[in-house]
Amino acid sequence: MKGGTVQIAWHGSEPILSLDFHSISGLLATAGADHDIKLWSVQQKENAGPTVKFVADLSYHSKAVNVLRFSPSGQLLASGGDGGEILIWRQAESVEDQPIWKVLRTLVMHQRDVLDLAWSPDSASLMSGSVDNQCIIWKVSSGQAWQILNEHLHYVQGVAWDPAGQFVVSLSADRTCRIYSSQVIPTSRGTGKGFFVCQHVLAKTDVSCLKLNAKTHQDSSIMKAVPSKHHLFHDETLPSFFRRPAWSPDASFLVVPSGIHRPFLEAAPSNISYIMSRDDLSRPAIHLPGPSKPVVAVRFCPLIFSLHPTVPQEIQNNPVDPSFSLPYRLVFAVATLDSLFIYDTQHSSPIVVCAGLHYAAITDIAWSADGQYVGVSSRDGYCSLLAFSDAELGVQMPSNEIPPHIASYLPEALLAKAKMTASEIAVTSEDVQLNFPDKDTSVTLCPRPLKHRRITPSAVTVDSPPSQLKLHHPTPCAAASDPPASPVEFQCIIPAGGTVDRSSSPSAAELHHTILNPC
Numbered sequence: 001m002k003g004g005t006v007q008i009a010w011h012g013s014e015p016i017l018s019l020d021f022h023s024i025s026g027l028l029a030t031a032g033a034d035h036d037i038k039l040w041s042v043q044q045k046e047n048a049g050p051t052v053k054f055v056a057d058l059s060y061h062s063k064a065v066n067v068l069r070f071s072p073s074g075q076l077l078a079s080g081g082d083g084g085e086i087l088i089w090r091q092a093e094s095v096e097d098q099p100i101w102k103v104l105r106t107l108v109m110h111q112r113d114v115l116d117l118a119w120s121p122d123s124a125s126l127m128s129g130s131v132d133n134q135c136i137i138w139k140v141s142s143g144q145a146w147q148i149l150n151e152h153l154h155y156v157q158g159v160a161w162d163p164a165g166q167f168v169v170s171l172s173a174d175r176t177c178r179i180y181s182s183q184v185i186p187t188s189r190g191t192g193k194g195f196f197v198c199q200h201v202l203a204k205t206d207v208s209c210l211k212l213n214a215k216t217h218q219d220s221s222i223m224k225a226v227p228s229k230h231h232l233f234h235d236e237t238l239p240s241f242f243r244r245p246a247w248s249p250d251a252s253f254l255v256v257p258s259g260i261h262r263p264f265l266e267a268a269p270s271n272i273s274y275i276m277s278r279d280d281l282s283r284p285a286i287h288l289p290g291p292s293k294p295v296v297a298v299r300f301c302p303l304i305f306s307l308h309p310t311v312p313q314e315i316q317n318n319p320v321d322p323s324f325s326l327p328y329r330l331v332f333a334v335a336t337l338d339s340l341f342i343y344d345t346q347h348s349s350p351i352v353v354c355a356g357l358h359y360a361a362i363t364d365i366a367w368s369a370d371g372q373y374v375g376v377s378s379r380d381g382y383c384s385l386l387a388f389s390d391a392e393l394g395v396q397m398p399s400n401e402i403p404p405h406i407a408s409y410l411p412e413a414l415l416a417k418a419k420m421t422a423s424e425i426a427v428t429s430e431d432v433q434l435n436f437p438d439k440d441t442s443v444t445l446c447p448r449p450l451k452h453r454r455i456t457p458s459a460v461t462v463d464s465p466p467s468q469l470k471l472h473h474p475t476p477c478a479a480a481s482d483p484p485a486s487p488v489e490f491q492c493i494i495p496a497g498g499t500v501d502r503s504s505s506p507s508a509a510e511l512h513h514t515i516l517n518p519c
Helices: 313-317
Strands: 002-006 016-021 029-033 035-046 050-059 065-070 076-081 086-095 096-107 116-117 125-130 136-138 144-149 156-161 167-172 176-184 192-202 202-214 224-231 253-261 270-277 286-287 297-302 333-334 339-344 354-355 364-367 372-378 385-386 492-493
Touching: 016 372, 029 065, 029 076, 029 372, 035 065, 050 096, 050 364, 050 385, 076 116, 086 125, 125 167, 125 333, 136 167, 144 192, 167 253, 253 286, 253 297, 253 333, 270 297, 297 364, 333 364, 339 364, 339 372, 354 385
Parallel strands: 016 065, 016 364, 065 116, 116 156
Antiparallel strands: 002 385, 016 029, 029 035, 035 050, 065 076, 076 086, 086 096, 116 125, 125 136, 136 144, 156 167, 167 176, 176 192, 202 224, 253 270, 270 286, 297 333, 333 339, 339 354, 354 492, 364 372, 372 385
């Protein structure tokens, strides 16, 4: 693996707030506080880290662009910015091999800044989260709002759409994570319409509070544990505008950032991410410990890798994680304010830890469709890119070996370069009525994670044998060591068995190492 901070004038000196890779062309799009979207081609020379070349500038926003996301089909681009602006860009025919993107329509309803966006798996709908405390489900073909989700009491800083299309998730500064399920609501005409209804609200959990036993108050050493409630997430003082959750590409589990955990009430809180199984989204299944800084973003590599054999040395250095019982490996990146962690579902510790990347907070993560590159953006005005060699992360599972119920939820660009049909983005004259079901959803207290849980492919399996539908005994993920806070140079902490060769010049910092042998 090679990489580091690409020191060019990405958006002048303005912060970079989001980035994403185009699944078909491989272009990297970045969004900044300079009101522009820029497209870059990522290049890598032999024995050198990745670099970028400017390709195009998309200028239409009147204020800072906080988030951008390419549609799963690769034919549309959504961008959201300050003031509530949401633009849908459509790819036109290229001129002299230069990509042309034009504004297809503007989605207008949010009153304040849009902080996050999420596409539906079929690229027909879009979910947005805003500082106006609302989430909106949009029908892209008509440009109209299909449903408004306004239960949050503070900024909505992260949204995610289930690859299977059943759930949407919102994460807010009000310290709650809301999970909505798609349901058909009968209308007065007797026909049903699909709406998202709040199914779970993750807010608090039980912790033990040590108090003096009243009957033995003379002896201060005798204490008793009294149940108490503790918030699962950071409050509005989190030094970031973004809390970006993510679903796994096989739709079997969800990773939610900005979590805090106390083993008991008197203990200092630790920063964690929550992993929730699709089988039970009412509570976290796994606590993924983080370092000293809060977690702000999660993003999955779109590829599915084959399991690699476990060797004795690997068992000692990075034990196999029994929390996941999947017939394949998934890889995902977790970003704190100043570090990047890369995990897989076969080990309990991160396989790559990159610290000291930037002088300011990290804002977003993006993976290329082929899994070769992972990028992070930062408020210091720079992006960092990591490049993996062939099979360095693992061997991609052949398409014919991926279980059919899993393959149907993977991004279209991964299995087939599917083109979006004309009817999918055509302007329709259908009158969409904004009828929202009245459902009183009380905030449920999230119990402590069960000690006997395991993420299994039963999440999306219909015809699996009963043995696959059981949650087995997991072991919580091991905590990673705190990385250095000073961004003096590009650094990486890797498991034992890897090798690191760093350049002595911080400006030309590169990383060369061999991660856990995945083959």
